[in-house]
Amino acid sequence: MPHLMPAAGPQRVIAASNFVYTVGSGLYLTAGVLYFTQAVHLPAHQVGLGLAIAGFVSLVMGIAVGHLADRRGARGIYATTLLVQALATAGFVLADSFWPFVVAVCVATGAKAAGLAARSPLIRHYGGDRPQEFRAYLRAMTNVGISLGALLAGWAVQVGTLTAYQLLVIGNAIAFAASAAILVLLPSTPPAPVAHGPRRLALRDRPYLLLTALDGIMAIQFKVLTVAIPLWLVVATTAPHWLVSGTMLVNTVIVIVFQVRASRSVDSPAAGGIAYRRAGVAFLIACSLISLSAGMPTWAAATLLMTAVVVHAVGELWHSAGGFEVSFALAPEHATGQYLGVFGLGAGLAEAFGPGLLIALCITWGRPGWYVVGALFALTGLAAPFAVRWAQRHQHDRRTHLQTAWKEAAA
Structure with missing residues (x-):
């Protein structure tokens, strides 16, 4: 099994940020749909339609923001996508009807896709001789974080109240914001040469x-x-x-x-x-x-x-x-x-x-x-x-x- 954290340095910062982020992702992956159907009481077909719209929106975000990360420096762009995702996720608590839900989930999903693209130059820059292997390590730790988030989400699902689900959403947003804050410890990366x-x-x-x-x-x-x-x-x-x-x-x-x-x-x-x-x-x-x-x-x-x-x-x-x-x-x-x-x-x-x-x-x-x-x-x-x-x-x-x-x- 891989070590829990890499040696001190940029890789550890990226790994720590990724781990905190994936705990938040585990919260949402486990109970996100249930929040909108059971707590907000949106019809399941509307939730499915909103998620499909968000999926298509996210397709264009990765390319555009990935190019921006190459040209402007990846650390700041990646941190910004995490903060946008945190704000959009926190906005879920205000999404009490279909269109506010669509707007919030489109922004959150688009920011997620953008963040994955913006993180890639960081992995290549700080991943050593084999950034692919470091990416594999991050995926292994992603599964650990998601598992922990899923366990925490089980509490909200079991309680089943609006307050419990809203606490889950806020916890998700806090995890994304904390993930962005950790990146302050990462040295800035220069823009790629044109x-x-x-x-x-x-x-x-x-x-x-x-x-x-x-x-x-x-x-x-x-x-x-x-x-x-x-x-x-x-x-x-x-x-x-x-x-x-x-x-x-x-x-x-x-x-x-x-x-x-x-x-x-x-x-x-x-x-x-x-x-x-x-x-x-x-x-x-x-x-x-x-x-x-x-x-x-x-x-x-x-x-x-x-x-x-x-x-x-x-x-x-x-x-x-x-x-x-x-x-x-x-x-x-x-x-x-x-x-x-x-x-x-x-x-x-x-x-x-x-x-x-x-x-x-x-x-x-x-x-x-x-x-x-x-x-x-x-x-x-x-x-x-x-x-x-x-x-x-x-x-x-x-x-x-x-x-x-x-x-x-x-x-």
Whole structure:
């Protein structure tokens, strides 16, 4: 298991800020929807529509703010996104009807996407020789923080009063503000040097856009655990319902313990492509096991589901490690924020469309849908190594062009 905190220095500051932030995220992820439906009494379909609108708003924020972080310095931009997210989250307590809810959740979700992009140059600048490995460490600690936040949120859900839910929201906002305050301890980062080339370089990088699309398809796997498996377990199997919590716990523990270790072996773009391919195979196996759990005796259904969750978690480790590697290694240093903002589009689209797709295929259609989803993951994984090689050739050509431009400018 990774050390609780890195050695003293910028990495520890970033890790501490990330940990506090994810405790707040755990509060919201666990009970955010329940707050609006149970405490504010908004209809579930309105909450779903508002979250979908917010998801689309967030897609454009990452690119714009990532580019701004490259040009103006990442620390200040990242801290600002955290403060905006804190204020928007605190505004939830005033959102007593649909449109105020939409405004608040759009600002909060947009600031979240912007913050992820703005943080990327910090990870690259302070992540040492292997920023991808430091990013994997942050993901492991994210799972720890979210787990703690989920435990705290359980109190609000159990009490169920408006006051309890409002305390949860305020606690979430305070965590985001505290995360921003911790960044004061981080040395400021200089803006990236302005390079020759188009202003929106990442949006013109077709190989990188292809990798973004492939990662977005693969990112639907995150919703398998949080959407498809719980619904399938309840409506299609005889497994005990409390096993939903067990699947989440097993996945979280595996990620906390093994994510850094898995990322150490993925140390080049080529290795990242292979990791995607392995992940696709693992997801295909997991989806097949889940489909077989329908109609089984209770013990057999539970065994198949838990085995599938373990296999799925291994695929998740490979998918995340591959994504960390290719997204950083194939992004030019002077445009890290912009490129990682673009790469986040894939996960954003998976967030917006993944739940509906999985419900339609795996729950409404049933067992055949699980095989279709598994095959989709496997084919995506098979395509990844070819996309990586195309992106590497493009990266080499881009570097050659920039070197020629710099020489001409210096002459």
